Amino acid sequence: MAIRNVRKMGDPILRKRSREVEKIDDRVLEILNDMAETMYDDNGIGIAAPQVGILKRLVTVDIRDEDGLMKLINPEIIESDGETIDVEGCLSVPNFNGTVKRPQHIKLKYTDENSKENIVDLYDLKARCVCHEIDHLNGVLFVDKYIEEVKFEEESDD
Numbered sequence: 001m002a003i004r005n006v007r008k009m010g011d012p013i014l015r016k017r018s019r020e021v022e023k024i025d026d027r028v029l030e031i032l033n034d035m036a037e038t039m040y041d042d043n044g045i046g047i048a049a050p051q052v053g054i055l056k057r058l059v060t061v062d063i064r065d066e067d068g069l070m071k072l073i074n075p076e077i078i079e080s081d082g083e084t085i086d087v088e089g090c091l092s093v094p095n096f097n098g099t100v101k102r103p104q105h106i107k108l109k110y111t112d113e114n115s116k117e118n119i120v121d122l123y124d125l126k127a128r129c130v131c132h133e134i135d136h137l138n139g140v141l142f143v144d145k146y147i148e149e150v151k152f153e154e155e156s157d158d
Contacts, residue, residue: 001033004052018055018137032071036060044091046129048136059133072110079107098146102128
């Protein structure tokens with residue numbers, strides 16, 4: 001496993017649509033592992049393959065709950081409902097946070113690293129995170145959707 005460089009806003013790869021993964025092989029599994037390691041190293045809760053320079057429909061998410069790390073291949077939202085507005089940030093957009101409207105619940109179809117197709121219901125933060133990452137697969141950044149910027153007070157050491 002390796003920590004990869006996270007592409008930052010302004011990098012043209014972040015604005016391109018990712019391609020479907022046709023075959024789950026050792027290379028795809030290596031990319032997913034590297035993405036997870038990169039996400040953890042940067043204290044993120046999700047990362048999409050374009051953020052590490054790869055135009056494939058791959059996402060890793062870990063909101064630090066009982067489900068742990070999810071590795072999503074070709075994720076697709078097949079249903080959504082409700083709506084919430086909450087603060088988001090992005091590893092590719094450092095030092096900027098903003099409120100974004102997202103569905104409160106999604107039904108997600110994806111293939112896991114064992115080539116098994118899954119359909120799961122996700123709510124709240126996990127739904128928000130997956131929606132954010134799927135946007136990356138379509139060349140969309142959260143700054144395209146934010147409602148208002150949110151500034152956090154810097155913590156001091158005194």
